[in-house]
Amino acid sequence: MIMKKVMSLLVVMLVTAVTYAGGYRVSLQGQRSLAMGHSGVAVVHNAESAFFNPAGLVHLENKLNIAVGGFGVFSDVLYQNSETGARAQTNSPTGTPVYLYASYGISEKLAVGLAVYTPYGSTVEYPTDWAGSHLVNNIELSAIYIQPMVSYAINEKLSVGGGPILAIGSVNFNRNLSRTATDLEGNRSNVTIDASGVTAFGYSLAAMYKANEKWSFGVNYRAKIDIEAEEGDATFANVANTPLAPVQNGTVKFDAAIPLPAELTIGTSYQMNEKWLFAFDYVWAGWDAYENLNVDFAPESYPDSVNPRNYKNASSYRFGAQYTANEKFTLRAGYYFDESPVQDGFFAPETPRNDSNGFTGGITFNVSDKLSIDASFLYLKFKEIDASYDDYQENGQNVPFEGTYKSSAFAPGIGLSYKL
Amino acid sequence: MKKFLKYIPIAALSLVACEPEFDNAVEDGFYSSGEANFSNYVSIGNSLTAGFADSALYITGQENSYPNIMAQQFELVGGGEFTQPLMNDNLGGLLLGGTQITQNRFVLAVGADGNPSPSVLSGTPTTEVTATLSGPFNNIGVPGAKSYHLVAPGYGNAAGVATGQANPYYARFASSADATVIGEAVTQDPSFFSLWIGNNDILGYATSGGSGVDQTGNFDPSTYGSSDITDPNVFASVYSQMVDLMVGTGADGVLVNLPDVTSVPFFTTVPTQSIPLDADTAAALNANFAAYNTQVLGGLLQAGVITQEEFAARQINFTEGVNFPIMVDDDLTNIAAIISGPPFNLPAPTAGLLAQLRQVNSTDLMTLTSSSVLGTPVAGVPNAVNGVSFPLADQFVLTVTEQARVSAAQASYNATIQALAQANGLAFVDARAALQAVAAGGVAFDGGVLSSTFATGGAFSLDGVHPTPRGYAFTANAIIDAINEQYGATVPKVNIGNYATITASND
Numbered sequence: 001m002i003m004k005k006v007m008s009l010l011v012v013m014l015v016t017a018v019t020y021a022g023g024y025r026v027s028l029q030g031q032r033s034l035a036m037g038h039s040g041v042a043v044v045h046n047a048e049s050a051f052f053n054p055a056g057l058v059h060l061e062n063k064l065n066i067a068v069g070g071f072g073v074f075s076d077v078l079y080q081n082s083e084t085g086a087r088a089q090t091n092s093p094t095g096t097p098v099y100l101y102a103s104y105g106i107s108e109k110l111a112v113g114l115a116v117y118t119p120y121g122s123t124v125e126y127p128t129d130w131a132g133s134h135l136v137n138n139i140e141l142s143a144i145y146i147q148p149m150v151s152y153a154i155n156e157k158l159s160v161g162g163g164p165i166l167a168i169g170s171v172n173f174n175r176n177l178s179r180t181a182t183d184l185e186g187n188r189s190n191v192t193i194d195a196s197g198v199t200a201f202g203y204s205l206a207a208m209y210k211a212n213e214k215w216s217f218g219v220n221y222r223a224k225i226d227i228e229a230e231e232g233d234a235t236f237a238n239v240a241n242t243p244l245a246p247v248q249n250g251t252v253k254f255d256a257a258i259p260l261p262a263e264l265t266i267g268t269s270y271q272m273n274e275k276w277l278f279a280f281d282y283v284w285a286g287w288d289a290y291e292n293l294n295v296d297f298a299p300e301s302y303p304d305s306v307n308p309r310n311y312k313n314a315s316s317y318r319f320g321a322q323y324t325a326n327e328k329f330t331l332r333a334g335y336y337f338d339e340s341p342v343q344d345g346f347f348a349p350e351t352p353r354n355d356s357n358g359f360t361g362g363i364t365f366n367v368s369d370k371l372s373i374d375a376s377f378l379y380l381k382f383k384e385i386d387a388s389y390d391d392y393q394e395n396g397q398n399v400p401f402e403g404t405y406k407s408s409a410f411a412p413g414i415g416l417s418y419k420l
Numbered sequence: 421m422k423k424f425l426k427y428i429p430i431a432a433l434s435l436v437a438c439e440p441e442f443d444n445a446v447e448d449g450f451y452s453s454g455e456a457n458f459s460n461y462v463s464i465g466n467s468l469t470a471g472f473a474d475s476a477l478y479i480t481g482q483e484n485s486y487p488n489i490m491a492q493q494f495e496l497v498g499g500g501e502f503t504q505p506l507m508n509d510n511l512g513g514l515l516l517g518g519t520q521i522t523q524n525r526f527v528l529a530v531g532a533d534g535n536p537s538p539s540v541l542s543g544t545p546t547t548e549v550t551a552t553l554s555g556p557f558n559n560i561g562v563p564g565a566k567s568y569h570l571v572a573p574g575y576g577n578a579a580g581v582a583t584g585q586a587n588p589y590y591a592r593f594a595s596s597a598d599a600t601v602i603g604e605a606v607t608q609d610p611s612f613f614s615l616w617i618g619n620n621d622i623l624g625y626a627t628s629g630g631s632g633v634d635q636t637g638n639f640d641p642s643t644y645g646s647s648d649i650t651d652p653n654v655f656a657s658v659y660s661q662m663v664d665l666m667v668g669t670g671a672d673g674v675l676v677n678l679p680d681v682t683s684v685p686f687f688t689t690v691p692t693q694s695i696p697l698d699a700d701t702a703a704a705l706n707a708n709f710a711a712y713n714t715q716v717l718g719g720l721l722q723a724g725v726i727t728q729e730e731f732a733a734r735q736i737n738f739t740e741g742v743n744f745p746i747m748v749d750d751d752l753t754n755i756a757a758i759i760s761g762p763p764f765n766l767p768a769p770t771a772g773l774l775a776q777l778r779q780v781n782s783t784d785l786m787t788l789t790s791s792s793v794l795g796t797p798v799a800g801v802p803n804a805v806n807g808v809s810f811p812l813a814d815q816f817v818l819t820v821t822e823q824a825r826v827s828a829a830q831a832s833y834n835a836t837i838q839a840l841a842q843a844n845g846l847a848f849v850d851a852r853a854a855l856q857a858v859a860a861g862g863v864a865f866d867g868g869v870l871s872s873t874f875a876t877g878g879a880f881s882l883d884g885v886h887p888t889p890r891g892y893a894f895t896a897n898a899i900i901d902a903i904n905e906q907y908g909a910t911v912p913k914v915n916i917g918n919y920a921t922i923t924a925s926n927d
Contacts, residue, residue, distance in 0.1 A: 076439050080446045085496045085912040087446055131918070179867070180890075180920035184527070184541070184927060185510050186480035242924040243530045384443055394867040399917060406440040 024122030024141060024351055025261075025285065027316075027338075027358075028071045028097045031374035031415040035362025036320020037334025038378075039281035041267040042208065042218035046372075046417040047101035050115035050149060052265075053218045054161030055208040057103040057151035058111040062419035069374060069415020070098035077124065077352045079132065081403040086131035095123045099415075103151070111151040113163075118144050119222075120169075120260050124350060129188050132401050133176040135392060136350035137190065143169040143227065143260055147204065162205035167260060169227035170196035173350070177239070177247070178394065187238040191247075193254060193295065195232030200225045202260075216269045224262040224289055230255050234297055246303055253298035262286040267318075277322040287311035287341030308391045309348070314341040320360070330364040332376070345400070347387035352405050354385045364417070372417040382407040446496060446912075453497035454909030456672045460500055462558050462610035463487035464570065464602065464662070465617050465676075468895075469561025470589065471504075473881035473888060474538075474923075476512025476525035477563055477589065484889030484919060487559050487614060489896040493911050494612075504559040505593040513545030514588050516581055520545060521588060526882035527925040528875065538875075538882040541927060549588045550578050555595060556608050562590040562601055566620045566650060567833075568641040568658045570601040602662050606669055613666050614899065616676035616851070618659070618833045621650035622826045626681045627885065629787055629815040630822030631750075636829065649825055652832035659833075663840045674847035674903050677834040679855040681826055682785065685874035686884035687818060688859070690786035694794050695743040695808055702738040705808065709736040712774055716759055716766075726753050734778045744780040745794055745807025748814045751821045752776040777811050783820040788874070788884040790816035847899075847906035854898040863894065867917040870894060878921040893919040 030048035033040035040052035047067035049056035057065075073095035080087040103113035121142040128137050149163030174192040181189040202225035209217045234254040236247045267281035290311040296304045320334035336358040342351065362376030388402040444450055463469050463485075470477055471485025482488065482504050491502030512525035529539035562569070564587055569575050576594025580586030595604060605613060624647045625632045632647025641654050666673055681687055697705070713735050721731040730753060736746060756775035759766045766774070780786070786794075793816060798804035806812060818826075834852065841848035855872075857863055858879050862871030870891070871877035874884055879891040887895060897913040904911055 078440050078442060080442060082444070082446055082450060083912060084915050085446050085451065085493060086915075179918050182480070182920060182923070184923065184925055186483065240923065240925045242528070242926050244528070244536060244924045382440075394917070397868065399867045404442065406442055408440040 024120060024353070025263075026073070026095070026097050026119065026121050028073070028378065028411055028413060029099055029117050029119060030067065030101070031069050031362055031376040031413055032332065032364065032417075033320075034071075034378055034413065035332035035334060035360050035374075035376035036279055036322060037281075037318040037336040037358065037360050039267060039279040039318040039320040039334060039336070041206075041220050041265040041281050042216040042269040043277070043279050044208075046419070047103050047113070048099075050101035050103060050113045050147070051099065051117055053206045053208055053220045054113060054149045054151050054163065054204065055159040055206040055218065055220075057113045057149070057161060058105070058109065058153045058159050059208070059210070060103055060105065060111070060419070063105045064418075064420040065101075065103045066418040067101045067374075067415060068099065069413055070096055071378075071411045071413035072096060073123075073409060073411045075124075075407065075409035077126075077349075077405060077407045079126075079130075079349065079352075079403050079405055081131065083402075084131075086403070088127055088130040088132070090124055090126050092123050092125045095121065097121060109153045113149045113151060113161075115147045115149065116144065118142060122351060124352070126349065129176065131403070132349045133188065133190075134179045135175060135348055135389060135401055137174045137176065139171070139173045139350045141169075141171045141173070143167050143225075149204075157210050158207065160205075160207045162203060165202040165204060165222070165225065167200045167202060167225045167227065169198040169200070169229070169258075169260075171229065171232075171258075172196075177236075179399075181239070181245075183238045183240050189239045189245075190237055192235045192237070193232060193256070194235070195229035195254075195256075198227050198229045198232075200227050214271050216271075218265075218267055218269075220265045222263045224286060225260045226257055227260060228255070228257040232256065234295075246301065247297075252302065254295055255298075256293065256295045258293065259289040261289050275324050277324075279318075279320045279322075281318040283316045283318065285314050285316075285341065288313050290341070308346065310343055310346050311341040312343055314339040328366050330366075332360075332362045332364075334358075334360040336360070338380075345388055345390040347385075347405070348389045349401070349405075352407050354382050354387065354405070354407075356380050356382045356407075370419055374415045374417055376413050378409070378411040378413075380409040380411070451496050451912055452908070452910045454904070454907040456903065456907035456909055457611040458494035458497055458499040458911075460558075460608065460611045461487070461491055461494055461502060461613070462605045462608050462671075463561060463614045464605050464666075465561045465615065466565045466620055467561065467563035467886060468619060469559065469614075469616055470563050471559075471561070471892065472563045473883070473886045474512070474525040474527070475523060475883040475886075477507055478510045478512035478525050479506050480510055481512075481525075481889070482506055482559075484892050485559060485561065486892045486896040486899065487561070489893055489914060489919075490614075490899060491558070493896075493900060493914065497909065497911055502558045503555075505553050505555065505557045508547040509545060511541055511543045511545040513547070515545060515548045516588060517550065518548070521549075521581075527923050527927070528882060529924075529926050536924065541925065543927070547592075549581055549591050551592070552578070553593045555593050556604060557593055558608070560601055560604050562587055564589065564620065565601065565617065566624075566641075567617050567655050568650065570617060571658050571661060573598040573600050575601060602665055606665050609669055610666075610671045613671050613673040614676065615662065615666065615673065617662075618650075618655060618678050618837070621655055621833065622678070622829050623681065623885070625649045625822070626818055626826050627686060627787065629813075629817050630819060630825070631815045634825045634829070636825075649829045652829055652836070655829075655833050656836040659836055660840055663844060663846075667844050667846070672846070672907065674849060674899055674906070675837050675841040676849040676851050676899065677837045678830050679852045680830070680859075681818070681823070683852075683855040683859040683872060684885050685872050685877070685880050686788045687785040688872065689788050689874040689884060690791045690794070692780050692782050692784055692786060693742045693744050694786070695738075695745050697738055697740060697743055697808075699740040702740050702743070705738045706736075708809070712736060712777070716755075716764060716774065719764070720753075720755060720758065725755065725758060733781075736777070736779050745812055746777060746779050746810075747784075747807070747812040747817050748776050749778050749817070749819055750776055750814045751819060752778060773811065780812075780817060785818040785823065787816050787818065845906075847902040849899050849902040851895065851898060854894070858891075858894065865916050870916060875922055882922055888921045889919040890916050890921050
């Protein structure tokens with residue numbers, strides 16, 4: 001009887017929730033818009049409109065417009081627990097979101113475009129076996145959106161646009177199986193989940209209304225895309241050689257799904273004079289689609305894992321200003337407030353995201369009539385927060401992972417705009 | 421405005437250096453060492469201090485020793501590096517001149533019948549006793565050491581290991597052949613020390629089912645055997661000598677008392693009633709013992725050889741259901757010689773069986789090792805079953821008389837420890853009370869309840885005596901509590917849920 005208890009204890013000890021990516025929106029989809037607080041649903045800068053508002057493409061003056069660029073994301077997360085003195089700092093590799101936008105004006109009323117961008121992604125690397133390693137050691141999540149589109153001017157004031165999106169997702173995620181399981185040498189038992197080239201479809205629809213020379217209004221809706229990984233590889237390592245362990249070393253297949261939420265942006269811009277332009281966007285993100293993260297391992301005997309995320313819908317408020325200094329230089333600055341979709345008790349360290357304030361700036365240098373160099377930066381500051389993830393379980397009871405987090409991210413970027 | 425905007429790129433550059441910082445970082449003066457100084461912490465003790473578990477010393481066990489756990493917390497309050505004489509592998513066995521002299525660690529293995537049970541991990545160990553490590557080491561925990569060993573020169577002399585004159589674990593890192601364990605601590609001039617010693621002064625006697633000798637009254641420890649109880653005056657003398665030496669270095673420190681043997685699963689796992697019998701078998705056994713119960717014991721009572729009390733205690737009686745086994749109790753009158761003679765004239769083998777025979781009762785404690793003997797056939801004696809028709813050897817039962825000897829010595833040792841802590845202004849840890857709490861219902865933590873239940877309780881390793889990493893973490897917390905109280909420090913405790921329990925493996 002004693003030994004039966006031992007067996008059930010061990011099984012419970014090793015069967016723990018597998019967690020991986022929280023949806024992580026990376027708002028770095030264009031140098032000029034980012035410099036203005038990542039606003040731009042009612043602004044027509046250049047081919048960046050392919051992301052911010054496809055309806056704006058038809059208003060571009062040139063026939064061919066191209067914008068290409070990228071960012072380096074340097075992010076840091078600090079963790080500590082003042083009850084135990086546990087502490088950690090991420091050593092995340094530099095993230096590199098990129099974008100390519102192109103539009104071609106077929107007539108004064110019609111333009112077509114192509115956008116390639118990376119709106120979702122997360123790269124977080126904690127020290128291996130840190131205090132929260134049973135939730136995450138490291139994660140790399142990315143999604144590339146490829147979107148052809150049309151932009152059509154119904155009349156001088158109103159235009160519409162949109163197109164289908166092909167999303168290609170990939171994830172690589174590692175965590176320890178529990179707080180304590182090891183092999184005989186003390187190496188922590190862990191699992192790596194890897195899936196790439198997962199495809200799914202979505203769309204975006206947009207409209208722009210140029211009320212007069214000064215005021216413009218825009219709306220853009222990007223539909224939710226569910227990335228459903230099938231037959232991904234889950235690799236278990238450092239599991240002790242015992243029939244008491246519910247899993248064994250080696251690679252098995254898994255299925256999992258993660259939503260890339262819908263986003264609705266409405267905004268306005270005000271061209272005060274030749275020099276000054278102001279923009280405001282309100283962004284609503286449908287994060288409540290992210291209820292659970294379920295990982296289904298192919299072998300029947302492997303316990304599946306259900307991980308509540310319970311995100312809520314979230315808003316952000318974006319403000320930007322642009323000053324056209326002269327023919328050569330344009331300067332921009334912006335600010336945004338980004339509300340976190342994470343609710344109390346669901347703060348998982350793989351997405352250490354609470355409310356944040358973003359400070360942005362940038363510059364455009366017109367090399368010639370055709371070519372411009374755009375540069376911008378984002379400094380994203382998170383408030384220090386005491387938070388916990390409560391739904392990790394041991395022996396059938398919740399074991400909250402608590403602590404204080406402080407994060408920041410700095411993302412400088414550079415790009416080119418070309419028009420012909 | 422124009423000018424302001426021009427500075428944006430410069431502002432951007434300055435933000436690059438803007439890494440996040442906590443308002444109150446735990447690494448930066450958040451905790452206080454109070455009046456204590458943890459810069460050079462030295463721990464002195466026995467197997468418990470070394471991180472011994474599962475009947476062996478191995479690397480991951482050492483990494484989870486309570487002194488190492490404490491030292492990691494001390495790092496937040498000015499603690500320095502903490503070194504340990506690590507074993508060479510995670511198998512745990514010791515080699516002396518290439519020959520294995522101690523067994524590998526226990527792991528929980530699933531047998532062919534599908535049932536998990538403790539089993540010795542296979543593999544050839546690589547830790548050679550004579551391959552001496554160069555110290556000094558902060559953790560001076562020597563498995564097997566009794567109190568008086570720590571002040572004995574030569575206890576770490578490798579040449580004495582084979583003859584039992586020296587300790588193989590200490591021989592691995594002794595600074596010289598005639599060094600003393602306490603000397604290793606003093607020469608490091610520690611700023612802080614912990615001393616937890618004395619467990620083996622009673623535990624050897626207890627785990628051997630009281631087969632050793634209670635040496636109370638014998639003041640010469642050089643005459644003691646490994647399973648004997650150390651005289652309380654000898655203990656008090658060497659203990660105070662060690663405390664004087666340590667306090668003499670100017671170090672602050674903490675003293676830890678000795679837990680009850682009844683707190684460890686080695687004595688609480690095997691039930692006293694363990695022999696299932698049907699009515700017929702019970703009746704047949706009773707018929708066999710009828711002559712012993714009435715004629716032999718009755719005759720001896722009448723003759724005044726045994727008391728009424730002993731007469732009653734020695735009655736054998738089996739019933740349908742789960743029964744107490746029979747055993748040898750060396751505190752009973754040895755009647756072998758008498759009953760071999762007239763009027764009984766019993767043959768020598770029978771007289772030998774009955775010599776100090778009685779049935780186990782509910783006040784006895786069965787050792788963990790008895791589980792592999794109870795109800796098994798007796799080697800070399802046809803049709804005899806251990807505990808049923810053949811008495812269990814004395815080493816498998818700690819009788820109430822033997823328990824009393826252990827408790828008396830323990831109480832005296834503990835009084836010495838507490839008094840010396842008080843007299844020297846040192847922190848005092850009531851490990852006895854802490855482990856009583858674990859044994860009585862358990863102690864809740866964020867992932868369940870830590871209890872003394874064998875294998876499943878989480879506190880004790882598969883040898884039933886030494887803690888698991890989680891048990892050691894619990895111990896470390898108890899010591900940190902006492903240190904914080906004595907020295908006004910705020911050293912943070914660890915979350916014991918982050919520490920492992922037993923290890924399962926079929927290797």
